Amino acid sequence: MKILLENIKELVQVLEEPLLFRAGVEMSTVKTIRNAFLIIRDELIDEFGRMDELKDKYMDDDLLIEIDCSNRLVYPSYADSHTHLVYPGPRENEFVGRIKGLSYEEIARNGGGILNSAKRLHEASEDDLYNSAMARIFEVIKTGTGAVEIKSGYGLNTEDELKMLRVIRKIKETSPICIRSTFLGAHAIPEKYRGNASKYVDVVINEMIPQVAADELADFIDVFCDKGFFSPEDTGRILMAGMKYGLRPKIHANELGFTGGVQVGVKYNALSVDHLEFMGEEEIELLKNTDTMPTVLPGAAFFLNLPLSPVRKMIDSGLPIVLASDYNPGSAPSGNMNFISSLGCIKYNMLPEEVINATTLNAAHAMGLSYCLGSISRGKIANLFITSDVDGIASLPYHFGSNLIETVIISGEIQSF
Numbered sequence: 001m002k003i004l005l006e007n008i009k010e011l012v013q014v015l016e017e018p019l020l021f022r023a024g025v026e027m028s029t030v031k032t033i034r035n036a037f038l039i040i041r042d043e044l045i046d047e048f049g050r051m052d053e054l055k056d057k058y059m060d061d062d063l064l065i066e067i068d069c070s071n072r073l074v075y076p077s078y079a080d081s082h083t084h085l086v087y088p089g090p091r092e093n094e095f096v097g098r099i100k101g102l103s104y105e106e107i108a109r110n111g112g113g114i115l116n117s118a119k120r121l122h123e124a125s126e127d128d129l130y131n132s133a134m135a136r137i138f139e140v141i142k143t144g145t146g147a148v149e150i151k152s153g154y155g156l157n158t159e160d161e162l163k164m165l166r167v168i169r170k171i172k173e174t175s176p177i178c179i180r181s182t183f184l185g186a187h188a189i190p191e192k193y194r195g196n197a198s199k200y201v202d203v204v205i206n207e208m209i210p211q212v213a214a215d216e217l218a219d220f221i222d223v224f225c226d227k228g229f230f231s232p233e234d235t236g237r238i239l240m241a242g243m244k245y246g247l248r249p250k251i252h253a254n255e256l257g258f259t260g261g262v263q264v265g266v267k268y269n270a271l272s273v274d275h276l277e278f279m280g281e282e283e284i285e286l287l288k289n290t291d292t293m294p295t296v297l298p299g300a301a302f303f304l305n306l307p308l309s310p311v312r313k314m315i316d317s318g319l320p321i322v323l324a325s326d327y328n329p330g331s332a333p334s335g336n337m338n339f340i341s342s343l344g345c346i347k348y349n350m351l352p353e354e355v356i357n358a359t360t361l362n363a364a365h366a367m368g369l370s371y372c373l374g375s376i377s378r379g380k381i382a383n384l385f386i387t388s389d390v391d392g393i394a395s396l397p398y399h400f401g402s403n404l405i406e407t408v409i410i411s412g413e414i415q416s417f
């Protein structure tokens with residue numbers, strides 16, 4: 001089947017030649033075509049160009065659905081390269097606790113936080129976890145997301161980590177969008193290993209990783225390398241064990257302090273280092289000319305009132321940036337990438353073009369998918385969205401809190417909500 005989008009006011013993030021990601025000054029480059037058409041054949045982007053180049057040959061075969069996109073922009077879907085969207089339920093009591101003055105770390109120390117979610121996950125059935133996560137998947141599809149990475153990490157024992165990863169696998173098999181799975185057994189130190197983190201690290205290495213690998217349950221491996229969680233030494237041990245099974249690292253780093261997370265991420269050639277609220281000259285220098293994507297999670301910084309990552313400085317130093325939602329019940333209970341885009345512009349002083357690169361092409365690369373997603377390119381998967389009647393590319397981040405997305409197409413299929 002074919003779909004023709006015609007009279008597109010502006011076709012955004014067009015890429016004619018293969019490109020994995022944009023960095024530094026290049027991040028402010030986004031190619032667009034005004035008054036454009038785009039043809040989708042089956043699940044792929046087939047052709048696009050200016051309306052005056054639309055030839056009859058595109059009109060005469062297959063079934064053709066025509067969509068008039070007058071006054072509307074067409075974007076490639078967002079890729080969300082960092083989420084924890086399989087979880088047993090919200091943690092609103094902690095939210096209120098923080099309003100009353102408790103910190104995220106204090107809540108975690110008192111058995112709340114990740115440990116609280118782990119306790120509830122243990123009691124939840126795989127079906128319930130799957131159903132609630134799928135509801136979140138459809139919620140984010142509505143707001144323009146076309147690929148999602150999902151982490152385990154609310155199991156914290158072998159049985160429950162595997163259970164979480166099986167739920168992610170079922171989402172992968174059944175959701176219309178592309179899913180990547182990350183094993184995050186080292187998300188927090190369980191109560192019974194408190195003061196003895198390295199014993200738990202042994203369990204992660206000797207018990208969990210071999211089973212995760214044997215059942216092919218993960219694409220990546222993650223560690224929460226931070227103050228009060230896992231040290232760079234433990235992180236290195238875990239990453240090395242995962243890499244033996246072909247699991248590339250994507251790690252949580254430098255959210256709560258200058259904790260050596262970036263250093264260990266670069267050392268083990270992580271695909272991304274994520275959070276990065278604490279970034280000095282040393283960390284920025286280290287990331288230059290590496291294959292590691294610096295990933296910033298504006299929703300978590302917003303929700304927890306964390307210091308802001310020095311994104312301007314990082315881009316001006318030549319680094320690429322990815323923006324992701326971190327969708328999770330403790331630090332970012334939203335997967336709305338439109339809001340993330342607004343935060344990118346408003347709080348991090350990014351240009352709309354930089355935000356587009358950070359949430360599409362670069363984000364797809366941070367989940368190993370920029371060869372097939374993240375831009376309007378011939379042969380890529382037709383995951384895209386059509387806006388409502390808007391002025392231009394600044395409109396989406398400008399109208400923070402609104403959903404200006406009118407139509408979503410995933411793998412060449414128009415989604416109805």
Ligand code: NIG
Pocket residue numbers: 084113114117224252255300326328329330331332
């Ligand atoms: O990315 N920082 C560590 N992990 C998550 C939070 C998970 C939770 O609080 O449940 C994050 O912010």
Ligand code: FE
Pocket residue numbers: 082083084252326328
């Ligand atoms: Fe996270």
